[in-house]
Amino acid sequence: MGSEFHASYLDVPPGGGGLKSWIFSTDHKRIAILYLISILAFFFVGAAIGILMRLELIAPGKTLFEPSTYNALFTLHGVIMIFLFVIPGMPAILGNFFLPIMIGAKDVAFPRLNLLSWWIYMAGALLAVASLFTGGGPPDTGWTFYVPYSLRTGTNVTLAVFAAFVLGFSSILTGLNFITTVHRLRAPGMTFFRMPLFVWAHYATAWIQILATPILAITLVLVMAERLFGIGLFDPAKGGDPLLFQHLFWIYSHPAVYIMILPPMGYISEIIPTFAKKRIYGYKAIALSSLAIAFVGYLVWGHHMFTSGMSDTSRWIFSLLTFLVAIPSGVKVFNWVATLYKGSIELEPPLVYVLAFIFLFSIGGLTGLMQGALATDIHLHDTYFVVGHFHYIIFGGAVFAFMAALLYWFPKMTGRMYSKRAVWVALAHQFVGFNMLYFSMLILGMMGMPRRYYDYLPRFQTLHVVATVGSWILVAGLVVLAAALLRALRRGERAPANPWGGVSLEWTIPSPPPEENFSLPPEVGEPYDFSKGPAR
Numbered sequence: 001m002g003s004e005f006h007a008s009y010l011d012v013p014p015g016g017g018g019l020k021s022w023i024f025s026t027d028h029k030r031i032a033i034l035y036l037i038s039i040l041a042f043f044f045v046g047a048a049i050g051i052l053m054r055l056e057l058i059a060p061g062k063t064l065f066e067p068s069t070y071n072a073l074f075t076l077h078g079v080i081m082i083f084l085f086v087i088p089g090m091p092a093i094l095g096n097f098f099l100p101i102m103i104g105a106k107d108v109a110f111p112r113l114n115l116l117s118w119w120i121y122m123a124g125a126l127l128a129v130a131s132l133f134t135g136g137g138p139p140d141t142g143w144t145f146y147v148p149y150s151l152r153t154g155t156n157v158t159l160a161v162f163a164a165f166v167l168g169f170s171s172i173l174t175g176l177n178f179i180t181t182v183h184r185l186r187a188p189g190m191t192f193f194r195m196p197l198f199v200w201a202h203y204a205t206a207w208i209q210i211l212a213t214p215i216l217a218i219t220l221v222l223v224m225a226e227r228l229f230g231i232g233l234f235d236p237a238k239g240g241d242p243l244l245f246q247h248l249f250w251i252y253s254h255p256a257v258y259i260m261i262l263p264p265m266g267y268i269s270e271i272i273p274t275f276a277k278k279r280i281y282g283y284k285a286i287a288l289s290s291l292a293i294a295f296v297g298y299l300v301w302g303h304h305m306f307t308s309g310m311s312d313t314s315r316w317i318f319s320l321l322t323f324l325v326a327i328p329s330g331v332k333v334f335n336w337v338a339t340l341y342k343g344s345i346e347l348e349p350p351l352v353y354v355l356a357f358i359f360l361f362s363i364g365g366l367t368g369l370m371q372g373a374l375a376t377d378i379h380l381h382d383t384y385f386v387v388g389h390f391h392y393i394i395f396g397g398a399v400f401a402f403m404a405a406l407l408y409w410f411p412k413m414t415g416r417m418y419s420k421r422a423v424w425v426a427l428a429h430q431f432v433g434f435n436m437l438y439f440s441m442l443i444l445g446m447m448g449m450p451r452r453y454y455d456y457l458p459r460f461q462t463l464h465v466v467a468t469v470g471s472w473i474l475v476a477g478l479v480v481l482a483a484a485l486l487r488a489l490r491r492g493e494r495a496p497a498n499p500w501g502g503v504s505l506e507w508t509i510p511s512p513p514p515e516e517n518f519s520l521p522p523e524v525g526e527p528y529d530f531s532k533g534p535a536r
């Protein structure tokens, strides 16, 4: 394609520029940017709330807020981070931008439905914000909306639950779009086993989005019905079954963990080969392990309920299945490390973020096994250990991989290069701050500090202080990274089409990509083939 002139997707379109050319655009790349901006805005709100929680916990007793305010803060932090950031963000941002390009398509299968998905996301987000200022004020139930408390609290649970219900449709429609795109729009020669692992990861995720999200939707409708009309479905005082709610909630919410982590695993599988200049080790095993995780992930939800009073038989079966799902995750980690082995490694920012990911995600995975074992779970249940564990998975795993991916594809998306020095400063702060914050939580949990508590015994204070100071260092790292990328947008050097020497299709087109991506049908060869040098 070389030197021909192509209008970039960022150029002012024929109909004129401005906000309208974005919020009514059906270009998958513009929609990805819409998601990027709106979702990252919520991420920083969620992070700010996290900082406030840590400030309150720097000393026992009241520091800044009333207990009821603290309850609202941890609920908001969870609802924002889960429903407005990590569940929609992992598929919708980079999936939208790169899935069509990587299979050689001009767009997703249903571009207008794609735009509608963003609008539905925004509607759900506005409803969630509205729930803070209406009815009885911000919900105080925790992001899980556990009954019977969520049925009885006077706070505005009904609207918050409705917001999550609406957000679910956005997720379902994105999944539908991706599955259809993968089945119908692959370029000639792009067989399933030639697809980049990024695409496999999003494909597996899309099935979870379609099949699991409706269960959450119907569960939330039942909570609304019970709150509005007093039907006794879940409230034991009315003959309802609170455990039924937990089952229905986790049948969605465990698979949802894989909506958060499978796409990031796809990013990792793209970044490692490019910076090791080596074919990925065990391509088929990684591709199929995504599907295996998506499938087995449906069968393990009971591990959230080991202390809820299930039968012993169901407990050991759920425990066994939980250990089984570690196998496909382990397959991926071993294959990534095997790809690095004897590679010609370039320690560029995306790869170093990936190495941080592997370290943090492994701690997340191994602490997960400790809770998957029945005996230890009884000790650890509802303690800070759980909070530490899932932040290692979701933040140390998904978000670090997301930052790696953003650094990898930023030159492609924007046509600019960022300052690598600023990135090293950011990563050093993030890594140190992260481990101070969340490793302290693992220890606090083993010592018996319960989660979601406003107050604590003096013997827990040292570790709480370490965690709080860690939260400042971590957020400083996030701010430095954000500032470096924002600065690069205006002042960064022009990025070439293929700055890292990648071999997948997005590196064959200009940076930033033109509208409709390809001017000629792309040539499709074997994936991860570095023998011919970088893609041109």
Ligand code: CU1
Pocket (backbone or CB within 6 Å): 253, 254, 257, 300, 301, 303, 304
């Ligand atoms: Cu789970």
